[in-house]
Amino acid sequence: xxxxxxxxxxxxxxxxxxxxxxxxxxxxxxxxxxxxxxxxxxxxxxxxxxxxxxxxxxxxxxxxxxxxxxxxxxxxxxxxxxxxxxxxxxxxxxxxxxxxxxxxxxxxxxxxxxxxxxxxxxxxxxxxxxxxxxxxxxxxxxxxxxxxxxxxxxxxxxxxxxxxxxxxxxxxxxxxxxxxxxxxxxxxxxxxxxxxxxxxxxxxxxxxxxxxxxxxxxxxxxxxxxxxxxxxxxxxxxxxxxxxxxxxxxxxxxxxxxxxxxxxxxxxxxxxxxxxxxxxxxxxxxxxxxxxxxxxxxxxxxxxxxxxxxxxxxxxxxxxxxxxxxxxxxxxxxxxxxxxxxxxxxxxxxxxxxxxxxxxxxxxxxxxxxxxxxxxxxxxxxxxxxxxxxxxxxxxxxxxxxxxxxxxxxxxxxxxxxxxxxxxxxxxxxxxxxxxxxxxxxxxxxxxx
Amino acid sequence: xxxxxxxxxxxxxxxxxxxxxxxxxxxxxxxxxxxxxxxxxxxxxxxxxxxxxxxxxxxxxxxxxxxxxxxxxxxxxxxxxxxxxxxxxxxxxxxxxxxxxxxxxxxxxxxxxxxxxxxxxxxxxxxxxxxxxxxxxxxxxxxxxxxxxxxxxxxxxxxxxxxxxxxxxxxxxxxxxxxxxxxxxxxxxxxxxxxxxxxxxxxxxxxxxxxxxxxxxxxxxxxxxxxxxxxxxxxxxxxxxxxxxxxxxxxxxxxxxxxxxxxxxxxxxxxxxxxxxxxxxxxxxxxxxxxxxxxxxxxxxxxxxxxxxxxxxxxxxxxxxxxxxxxxxxxxxxxxxxxxxxxxxxxxxxxxxxxxxxxxxxxxxxxxxxxxxxxxxxxxxxxxxxxxxxxxxxxxxxxxxxxxxxxxxxxxxxxxxxxxxxxxxxxxxxxxxxxxxxxxxxxxxxxxx
Numbered sequence: 102x103x104x105x106x107x108x109x110x111x112x113x114x115x116x117x118x119x120x121x122x123x124x125x126x127x128x129x130x131x132x133x134x135x136x137x138x139x140x141x142x143x144x145x146x147x148x149x150x151x152x153x154x155x156x157x158x159x160x161x162x163x164x165x166x167x168x169x170x171x172x173x174x175x176x177x178x179x180x181x182x183x184x185x186x187x188x189x190x191x192x193x194x195x196x197x198x199x200x201x202x203x204x205x206x207x208x209x210x211x212x213x214x215x216x217x218x219x220x221x222x223x224x225x226x227x228x229x230x231x232x233x234x235x236x237x238x239x240x241x242x243x244x245x246x247x248x249x250x251x252x253x254x255x256x257x258x259x260x261x262x263x264x265x266x267x268x269x270x271x272x273x274x275x276x277x278x279x280x281x282x283x284x285x286x287x288x289x290x291x292x293x294x295x296x297x298x299x300x301x302x303x304x305x306x307x308x309x310x311x312x313x314x315x316x317x318x319x320x321x322x323x324x325x326x327x328x329x330x331x332x333x334x335x336x337x338x339x340x341x342x343x344x345x346x347x348x349x350x351x352x353x354x355x356x357x358x359x360x361x362x363x364x365x366x367x368x369x370x371x372x373x374x375x376x377x378x379x380x381x382x383x384x385x386x387x388x389x390x391x392x393x394x395x396x397x398x399x400x401x402x403x404x405x406x407x408x409x410x411x412x413x414x415x416x417x418x419x420x421x422x423x424x425x426x427x428x429x430x431x432x433x434x435x436x437x438x439x440x441x442x443x444x445x446x447x448x449x450x451x452x453x454x455x456x457x458x459x460x461x462x463x464x465x466x467x468x469x470x471x472x473x474x475x476x477x478x479x480x481x482x483x484x485x486x487x488x489x490x491x492x493x494x495x496x497x498x499x500x501x502x503x504x505x506x507x508x509x510x511x512x513x514x515x516x517x518x519x520x521x522x523x524x525x526x527x528x529x530x531x532x533x534x535x536x537x538x539x540x541x542x543x544x545x546x547x548x549x550x
Numbered sequence: 551x552x553x554x555x556x557x558x559x560x561x562x563x564x565x566x567x568x569x570x571x572x573x574x575x576x577x578x579x580x581x582x583x584x585x586x587x588x589x590x591x592x593x594x595x596x597x598x599x600x601x602x603x604x605x606x607x608x609x610x611x612x613x614x615x616x617x618x619x620x621x622x623x624x625x626x627x628x629x630x631x632x633x634x635x636x637x638x639x640x641x642x643x644x645x646x647x648x649x650x651x652x653x654x655x656x657x658x659x660x661x662x663x664x665x666x667x668x669x670x671x672x673x674x675x676x677x678x679x680x681x682x683x684x685x686x687x688x689x690x691x692x693x694x695x696x697x698x699x700x701x702x703x704x705x706x707x708x709x710x711x712x713x714x715x716x717x718x719x720x721x722x723x724x725x726x727x728x729x730x731x732x733x734x735x736x737x738x739x740x741x742x743x744x745x746x747x748x749x750x751x752x753x754x755x756x757x758x759x760x761x762x763x764x765x766x767x768x769x770x771x772x773x774x775x776x777x778x779x780x781x782x783x784x785x786x787x788x789x790x791x792x793x794x795x796x797x798x799x800x801x802x803x804x805x806x807x808x809x810x811x812x813x814x815x816x817x818x819x820x821x822x823x824x825x826x827x828x829x830x831x832x833x834x835x836x837x838x839x840x841x842x843x844x845x846x847x848x849x850x851x852x853x854x855x856x857x858x859x860x861x862x863x864x865x866x867x868x869x870x871x872x873x874x875x876x877x878x879x880x881x882x883x884x885x886x887x888x889x890x891x892x893x894x895x896x897x898x899x900x901x902x903x904x905x906x907x908x909x910x911x912x913x914x915x916x917x918x919x920x921x922x923x924x925x926x927x928x929x930x931x932x933x934x935x936x937x938x939x940x941x942x943x944x945x946x947x948x949x950x951x952x953x954x955x956x957x958x959x960x961x962x963x964x965x966x967x968x969x970x971x972x973x974x975x976x977x978x979x980x981x982x983x984x985x986x987x988x989x990x991x992x993x994x995x996x997x998x999x
Contacts, residue, residue, distance in 0.1 A: 113629070119885075125855040131755070133757065133775060135774060135775050135776075190957050199554075209751050221946055238719075250657060256740065258573065259737070259740070260740055260741055267808060269737050270719050271735075276710055286736065287719075287736055287740075288708070288718050288719075291705065291709055291736075291740075292709055306580070308582065311561050323586055324799055325584060325798075325905060326582060326584050327584075327796040329778070332726065346795060347773075347776040350773055350799060350802075353799075354773075354894065357806055357890075358890055358894065361813075361886055361887070361889070361890040362886075362887065362890075364813075364881070364886060364974075365882055365883045365886030365974070366879065366883060367883050367886075367887060374887060374888075374890075374891035374896045375891070375896055375897045375901055375905070379908055379911045379912050379915070382908075382912050383912050383915045383916060386880070386883050386912070386916060387915075387919055388918055389879075389883075390876065390880060390883070390916060390919075390920060390948075391919065391920065391923055393875065393876070393879055394872065394876065394920065394923055394924060397871050397872035397875050397876070398553070398872065398927060400871035400872065400875075401868040401869055401872055401927075401931075403930070404866075404867055404868045404870070404871070405868045408864055411864055411867055412861070412864055415860055415861055416854075417852040418853055418860055418870075419851075419853045419854045420850055420869055420987065421851035421853070421867075421870060421871070422846050422850060422853070422870070422874060422982050422983075423843065423846035423847065423850055425871060426842065426846050426849075426975075426979060426982060427839065427842070427843065427846070429975070429978065430815065430838075430839055430842055430975040430979075431835070431839060432976075433814055433815070433973075433974055433975050434814045434815060434816050434835050434838075434839075436814075437810055437811075437813060437814030437816075437974075438810070438811065438814055438816060440810070441806075441807055441811075441823070442823035442824070445803065445807065447822050447823045447824055448823050448824045449694075452824055455824075456824070459828055459831075462828045463831050463832050463835070466828070466832045466836075467835060467836055467839060468833060469838060470836055470839075470840065471840065471843065474840055474843055475843060478847060478850075482850075482854070496756075499839075522727065524882075525813075525814070525882055525886075525974035525975070525978075526878070526879040526882050526883075526974070527873075529875060529879075529974075529978070530875060530879075533871050533875060534871075537871065
């Protein structure tokens with residue numbers, strides 16, 4: 102988080118290796134668990150383990166929870182059974198399930214033996230949902246009430262349960278079958294007269310998600326409705342978990358990073374960019390690069406077809422990079438803007454008709470401007486005929502590039518592909534092939550008698 | 551929000567124009583204010599006004615608060631002074647200040663006259679901070695306590711104040727000079743024994759931001775520490791406002807959209823993509839498109855310099871789009887990945903040295919693979935000499951494109967520009983010009999005796 106570095110350092114300076122021991126001790130004692138975890142994650146496992154164990158239990162659990170999941174899994178091998186169980190028991194249910202999924206089968210068995218039955222079942226249940234679904238990011242640390250309690254009883258219950266729950270800002274009201282029938286915020290409970298039944302002050306139709314919904318959908322719901330947490334229900338309407346706003350923010354961030362990878366024609370990967378290996382990055386990049394070669398061979402074939410025109414007017418070649426790049430650039434602009442607008446929901450599929458008309462107008466204006474810019478150069482280098490060919494081509498290729506760039510994300514989305522696959526390089530390659538044909542067709546028509 | 555459409559519709563179906571009136575009435579009565587506002591924002595102002603006024607006051611205020619600020623400002627002209635004051639008084643302090651900034655001076659004066667003195671001063675203060683700073687997105691709806699209160703007194707105070715505050719999940723403890731000396735969560739107050747002084751249970755060193763911090767920094771802090779709200783202090787350490795997690799999420803979303811615009815070589819704009827005018831989009835796109843023409847003229851000049859080589863070996867031209875596009879594509883991949891990694895903080899400036907070495911390895915592997923893919927085509931179309939030239943060039947241009955793409959975001963960031971300016975089209979244009987020189991230099995060296 103480079104942009105906050107200065108501010109984070111103001112809050113909790115991270116000591117360099119040669120800093121005085123006191124600085125480190127002070128840091129370990131006072132730093133926010135997020136920063137402490139970031140520091141510990143850079144240490145060798147043995148040293149990381151002893152730093153973790155010097156913390157008091159509450160701080161130890163929070164700091165451990167902020168370590169990267171892969172680092173947690175490695176640390177497991179260094180901790181004794183007792184040390185591990187002590188931490189894992191107190192971790193939030195979703196973090197615990199995430200850690201569990203990364204352990205070896207032997208480590209999983211060993212850990213399950215040391216946990217209480219309730220936690221054992223919870224861990225098995227939470228880690229059983231398919232990756233990418235609401236089920237896989239939900240937690241079971243929520244507080245529940247029944248509708249016939251008084252608000253005073255409800256507050257008493259929350260007071261007893263609070264330390265174990267991830268969030269008691271909102272409690273969920275269940276019927277005898279565990280079906281979700283309402284929700285209430287903590288301050289609404291506090292504000293209500295003490296003997297009011299919960300059923301009278303609760304929200305009787307809370308927004309909820311279902312287990313099989315996609316993570317992005319759920320994250321967007323949370324953002325759309327400004328929720329702190331979203332309850333998740335099963336087919337029977339029974340409450341099975343909640344998804345908290347911070348986990349939703351993480352999902353949104355990952356999804357956006359994936360969109361960036363797609364528009365860069367890089368196959369999506371989840372490794373941190375700083376730590377990804379040469380092999381991983383090679384694999385994620387080579388697929389599209391080689392695929393685009395095929396597209397470019399079309400441009401080459403187009404050029405070969407016009408060999409005679411090229412040999413007669415070699416000056417046409419000088420304008421080739423300019424024309425095909427301008428087409429690709431205009432197309433990249435449209436495609437990238439559309440990919441983002443579709444991702445944020447600013448634009449939906451049904452807007453297609455209106456937008457293509459607008460794009461046509463914009464692209465014509467852009468093409469005309471660019472033609473005016475390059476025609477003098479055409480005149481200078483090749484005479485008035487070449488200037489005419491270059492100017493006309495510029496108008497055409499900018500329009501075609503823009504229309505391809507704008508339409509491709511919609512088409513992909515319509516056929517259930519990720520619109521972000523309409524990357525700048527893909528759009529460039531397509532509009533290049535079309536651009537070459539247009540350029541030399543116009544040139545042949547005008548120049549060759 | 552296209553991906554949640556189905557789910558949102560499940561929650562609250564938005565009626566089509568010809569739906570039965572009952573459906574509309576039911577929708578207006580039951581929909582979440584967010585969805586209600588989205589529906590109202592599509593109506594003509596007069597009809598929007600009457601829909602707003604049919605709602606009960608609490609729902610009216612919440613729905614109005616979710617309307618786009620520009621729509622709110624237009625609606626102001628349709629509301630009577632009394633209707634307007636009733637809504638504005640109850641809006642959250644930050645939304646109120648945002649609306650105020652969009653009104654005409656006459657409307658501002660008229661509105662201020664109808665508000666209580668306290669609100670008038672609050673509105674003036676909140677709307678006075680520079681756009682883009684923490685001050686401009688903070689709200690004054692926070693709850694404060696003093697350190698020597700008992701927790702029971704504190705809960706009593708919050709109970710009286712809660713309806714007016716945006717969030718009482720966390721309260722801030724101030725000394726007699728309004729300096730921030732601690733913070734406490736509502737459930738910590740509820741859990742503590744009733745006669746404990748607040749000073750004993752509060753967090754004595756809450757994370758805070760300063761008034762002049764950039765909005766992105768503040769939003770990243772909130773995400774980094776999983777906060778619900780971040781207090782903002784002035785130079786004297788006095789609490790002046792809080793920034794809530796949902797406003798921080800909006801800032802992050804806007805910043806990301808700006809990054810998308812930059813990597814598309816579109817000058818940043820804040821209009822919604824569906825509603826932006828032809829003129830706005832033309833203006834935002836033409837600057838970079840024309841600027842890139844200059845870059846492309848270098849490629850053209852390069853080609854002109856090698857006119858003789860081209861005329862002797864016209865087959866070289868057939869591979870020109872392939873080679874310069876591959877270079878540009880590899881460069882776009884690196885640049886876009888780096889821009890995102892710098893924005894999320896996965897990578898920082900000091901990682902430069904390690905990453906350039908890794909990039910060199912990856913690019914060499916990519917270049918070799920691509921050379922193997924295209925050499926047979928070279929052999930087929932131009933013979934073994936051309937195959938050699940094309941293969942060697944491919945290796946070189948993929949390496950150079952990748953290095954340019956990777957370094958440019960770092961360079962820009964180092965010189966305090968936005969790294970996202972290292973867009974795919976910019977990287978493509980630079981690597982094209984270099985690529986042309988390399989291609990024909992290698993060709994001339996190998997082919998021309």
